[in-house]
Amino acid sequence: MISVSEARKLIDENCKGGRSEVLRLIDALDRALSDDVVSPIDTPPFHQSAVDGYAFSFKDWDGKSKLEVAGEVQAGNVFTAEIKPRQAIRIFTGAPVPAGLDTVVMQEKVEVQGDQMTIKDTLLVAGANVRLQGSQTKIGDVVLKKSHRLTPASISFLASLGITEVPVFAHPHIRIIVTGKELVAPGGIIHEGQIFESNSFALKTALKAMGISPVSVEIVEDDEALIMEAITRALDSDIVILTGGASVGLYDLVPSSLAKCGVKEIFHKVKQKPGKPFYFGTYGDVLVFALPGNPAAVLSCFYEYITPAIGKFTGRQYHKRLKMILAHDFQRKPGLTQFMKGKTKANTVFILDHQESYLMNSFAHADALVELEEDREVILKGDLVNVLMILF
Amino acid sequence: MISVSEARKLIDENCKGGRSEVLRLIDALDRALSDDVVSPIDTPPFHQSAVDGYAFSFKDWDGKSKLEVAGEVQAGNVFTAEIKPRQAIRIFTGAPVPAGLDTVVMQEKVEVQGDQMTIKDTLLVAGANVRLQGSQTKIGDVVLKKSHRLTPASISFLASLGITEVPVFAHPHIRIIVTGKELVAPGGIIHEGQIFESNSFALKTALKAMGISPVSVEIVEDDEALIMEAITRALDSDIVILTGGASVGLYDLVPSSLAKCGVKEIFHKVKQKPGKPFYFGTYGDVLVFALPGNPAAVLSCFYEYITPAIGKFTGRQYHKRLKMILAHDFQRKPGLTQFMKGKTKANTVFILDHQESYLMNSFAHADALVELEEDREVILKGDLVNVLMILF
Secondary structure, eight states, X not given: OBOHHHHHHHHHHHOOOOOEEEEEGXXXXXXXXXXXXXXXXXXXXXXXXXXXXXXXXXXXXXXXXXXXXXXXXXXXXXXXXXXXXXXXXXXXXXXXXXXXXXXXXXXXXXXEETTEEEXXXXXXXXXXXXXXXXXXXXXXXXXXXXXOBOOHHHHXXXXXXXXXXXXXXXXOOEEEEEEOTTEEOTTSOOOTTOEEOOHHHHHHHHHHTTTOOOSXXXXXXXXXXXXHHHHHHHTTSSEEEEESOOSSSTTOOHHHHHHHTTOEEEXXXXXXXXXXXXXXXXXXXXXXXXXXXXXXXXXHHIIIIIHHHHHHHHTOOOSOEEEEEESSOEEOOOSXXXXXXXXXXXXXXXXXSOOOTTOOTTGGGOSEEEEEOTTOOEEOTTOEEEEEEOOO | XXXXXXXXXXXXXXXXXXXXXXXXGGGOTTOBBSSOEEOSSOBSSSOEESSSEEEEOGGGOOSSSOEEEEEEEOTTOOOOSOOOTTEEEEEOTTOBOOTTOOEEEEGGGEEEETTEEEEOOTTOOTTTTEEOTTSSBOTTOEXXXXXXXXXXXXXXHHHHTTOOEEEEEOOXXXXXEEEOTTEEOTTSOOOTTOEEOXXXXXXXXXXXXXXXXXXXXXXXXXXXXXXXXXXXXHTTSSEEEEESOOSSSTTOOHHHHXXXXXXXXXXXXXXXXXXXXXXXXXXXXXXXXXXXXXXHHHHHHIIXXXXXXXXXXXXXXXXXXXXXXXXXXXXXXXXXXXXXXXXXXXXXXXXXXXXXXXXXXXXXXOSEEEEEOTTOOEEOTTOEEEEEEOOO
């Protein structure tokens, strides 16, 4: 049995990472750029008024004389007529400052009588209230670097440069295989010995929270031939996730079926709770994760191991790892690394009740997993613990 | 001009909140329950073995004698044959413990010769390794309360109870109207005086990050008749968001158009930067937000005011408000509440450069908005500041 840190290292080493694809900008939310993005234009694309006011030439003004208001320019328009010295142009926010002019005085700081304007702004300096062409981006500038995560603000920023498509890391193709002859789909009727299938719900929604849809989800009985067929169908993807039958019991058919399908075992069993029977293998570049069937083990392993592997494809870190203050004393039997359902409040974390791997009622209220390392037995209120934040 | 806190209060008071709807469980990720959810079954639905081992009756065993292995039961099966005293049944994880038996010994802690089994577990107690029926939920229990946010774990939990549909708060219907004659859609060509339209990108993706699609997005010229037509079309929704033309200039046609369409102004102009011209009105129960056209003002107002209003419909809090340590000294002119683009690192926050309302390059790198209250002028490194986390 290997340690959690060895398991993490082995998965990381075997994950080659991602492909690129080009997406429409509007569809690229939360993707990481797979290349630098360069500005195709200056922004602002012209000298732009920052206020409603009057544009004039500062150097042609003596600091006291009235100026004649000789025209107006609104955002979206251009003022093209000739402008004489001592003339000013009424201008509105966002409008281009007419050629030859360089300064805008705010409308609140002038007096206008007929077409004569007196400037009442003693602090006015040359260039005031003008956003210079190229003051945000210059044509050819790298404006966002490879690996940048596209937020609503960055998408708005790129749109303002006229960009319509972006190169991003692609989502991996993921196939899910849920095994277990005791499983009945919710909505059906369970007879003695049967339970409702819930792991496909956990995995599909955990992927959905990352913006990913699995390519397929199959529910398969505990039958070696059927499991092998499902595995064979799934090996055209980037990541295969199986649940159930992962241990070493008589009816734990998944590891042996994977071996017969040519999947190379990298490790099987990790010194952790829940999820001790966790299996990881490869088939060429395909990553194969076999998780135990207990629901809490499935989600723990997904968040701790599979999410970071997906992040290697997509160039993203989905969940923050933080150190937080434990809000209460806690004692447990040491020996295994334990991932415990936790609830955070500011910079403290509480370990919830009902931690057994078959129970989901505490997981339903958790926003974090608290990691207690193998040897850690007594943790006192106020001690720091490692926390993985699982809610976005 | 009103203060930021008055603006927040007025929006909150005018927002009646949400409707309920019933969604398929698998589609309900991140929704808040609009009612308590009750368990339709006991879980586990039967006494279930927690391990691979041997089930027997503890009280019928003398603590030393061998037991006869009289059969086996796998997960998904039921053992129905009669079991005599001093008989044990081979059992696998998840299988129902046969009637009359109450304890399971792990397979690692027995010796088996032929059909005779010797128990080598001196610490074994009655009921060991059995998950009792109803130990997680009992039929009729409230398992998740109204307002609970459905995470992957809670959806998995409800699926394990056989639940297929859930009552949740509905998303509001939102219509977006972008105004400005200077705007050209990205992909087009900008001529002198024109800029690329980006606010629809900001609003659509900020909504998408909350799982919401706007009902419509219209781009309209600065023309009162056209703006009024667009407003009239939009007033069948729950929330109308307009950008541009919100100030008091000659070509700021939005507030007057809203008045002519019967929208009641609740406030116009807030002591804040960016977003001073921010307008809020109502039309019956419809909330109408008119934002200035500058991209940074649009997103700041969206995160500070519109997101919490949407949260009143959906029963969710989308962004955490935290107190964080400022990582550097900062000085500014007091008078307005300022929302500054910030980047967090653990419990500290940095105020980014390029804060002007027309600039998006800093917003593209921000994960937080730092709120500096009206009178706050000098903030020292190490001082606490209010922070709104804007990235999930």
